[in-house]
Amino acid sequence: MPTQAAVLDALKPVQDPELQKSLVDLNMIRNVSVHQGQVKFTLVLTTPACPLREFIVEECKAAVQTLPEVTSVEVEVTAETPQQKSLPDRTSIPGVKNIIAVSSGKGGVGKSTVSVNIAVALAQSGAAVGMIDADIYGPNVPTMLDLEDAVIEVQKHPTGDILQPAENYGIKLVSMGFLIDRDQPVIWRGPMLNGIIRQFLYQVNWGNLDYLIIDLPPGTGDAQLTLAQAVPMAGVVIVSTPQNVAILDARKGLKMFQQLGVSVLGVVENMSYFIPPDLPERQYDIFGSGGGAALTQELGLPLLGRVPLEMSVRQGGDAGQPILLSQPDSASAQALRDIAQAVAGKVSVAALTA
Numbered sequence: 444m445p446t447q448a449a450v451l452d453a454l455k456p457v458q459d460p461e462l463q464k465s466l467v468d469l470n471m472i473r474n475v476s477v478h479q480g481q482v483k484f485t486l487v488l489t490t491p492a493c494p495l496r497e498f499i500v501e502e503c504k505a506a507v508q509t510l511p512e513v514t515s516v517e518v519e520v521t522a523e524t525p526q527q528k529s530l531p532d533r534t535s536i537p538g539v540k541n542i543i544a545v546s547s548g549k550g551g552v553g554k555s556t557v558s559v560n561i562a563v564a565l566a567q568s569g570a571a572v573g574m575i576d577a578d579i580y581g582p583n584v585p586t587m588l589d590l591e592d593a594v595i596e597v598q599k600h601p602t603g604d605i606l607q608p609a610e611n612y613g614i615k616l617v618s619m620g621f622l623i624d625r626d627q628p629v630i631w632r633g634p635m636l637n638g639i640i641r642q643f644l645y646q647v648n649w650g651n652l653d654y655l656i657i658d659l660p661p662g663t664g665d666a667q668l669t670l671a672q673a674v675p676m677a678g679v680v681i682v683s684t685p686q687n688v689a690i691l692d693a694r695k696g697l698k699m700f701q702q703l704g705v706s707v708l709g710v711v712e713n714m715s716y717f718i719p720p721d722l723p724e725r726q727y728d729i730f731g732s733g734g735g736a737a738l739t740q741e742l743g744l745p746l747l748g749r750v751p752l753e754m755s756v757r758q759g760g761d762a763g764q765p766i767l768l769s770q771p772d773s774a775s776a777q778a779l780r781d782i783a784q785a786v787a788g789k790v791s792v793a794a795l796t797a
């Protein structure tokens with residue numbers, strides 16, 4: 444019978460494809476047991492949304508099966524999301540492992556839709572997820588998460604009030620939408636905005652989160668600046684349509700984050716092409732094509748994915764049923780799931796590499 448040590452030896456050459464290090468050396472293989480030729484072990488991934496989960500499991504199984512007298516290999520898969528790197532002069536949020544901002548240069552390109560669906564995909568994979576809707580001009584995340592009528596509780600605390608986030612679909616949410624009258628225009632001056640963003644970061648009962656997703660207002664204003672200067676961020680995702688004007692604005696936003704020392708994880712091209720519901724095999728490039736790819740090539744950044752324009756995405760958003768839940772097999776849901784996995788993978792790799 445193979446021993447535990449022999450199983451670990453056989454697994455030693457199997458590498459994490461992204462970190463390019465042995466799974467054994469990374470302490471990702473645990474609880475190895477061998478009973479009458481039946482090998483069992485736990486594979487601890489670096490994110491529950493690991494894009495290469497199946498591939499890694501298959502590689503592990505194949506490696507163990509090379510040992511003599513092995514009759515079966517059972518792999519239990521779990522995940523431990525690493526903590527993002529800390530930064531001098533930035534205050535992290537206790538219990539929150541990774542902060543990911545979603546930004547766009549132009550309004551209306553689908554930033555909130557992408558943020559919400561990334562959050563849903565991560566929560567569906569088993570991660571603990573929170574969201575800050577910092578879009579003061581259009582706080583529509585509560586609608587998208589069917590939390591429009593949620594009332595957030597305020598707990599009195601000697602060092603300042605603590606907000607209890609609303610919660611749905613496994614996502615904890617605080618939003619400007621909970622604090623302002625929807626029908627009243629609000630003029631936010633820099634210091635006020637600064638204060639509310641800090642409250643959303645530090646005075647919320649977040650508990651333990653693997654990912655905190657922040658939906659920013661469009662553009663390059665006070666909210667972006669406050670955030671970048673307050674917390675250490677795992678990175679920012681830039682959303683754009685393929686249209687030239689949107690791409691130009693996206694480039695500005697992207698450069699601002701780079702100047703502020705925030706890592707840009709990549710670009711999501713949204714509304715990349717239109718899929719008519721009655722002719723799903725057809726595609727129309729309503730906003731042009733190739734803009735996202737050209738931008739990422741020029742700047743040496745990853746294109747995280749292309750999300751088609753589908754009526755069901757808009758309907759899902761309006762109805763408080765994100766497309767990942769309402770039509771999980773649609774082309775846009777698939778694209779958004781892949782994007783969430785790519786983001787999670789990149790964040791973990793950045794946390795674990797020097």
Ligand SMILES: Nc1ncnc2c1ncn2[C@@H]1O[C@H](COP(=O)(O)OP(=O)(O)OP(=O)(O)O)[C@@H](O)[C@H]1O
Nearest residue numbers: 550551552553554555556581751752753756757760
């Ligand atoms: N891929 C898509 N297919 C169809 N409709 C979409 C898609 N992405 C976004 N939409 C719709 O476009 C509208 C704008 O999207 P969203 O609110 O996500 O944009 P935004 O960039 O966050 O806007 P804002 O400037 O208000 O912050 C919404 O009605 C949304 O449902």
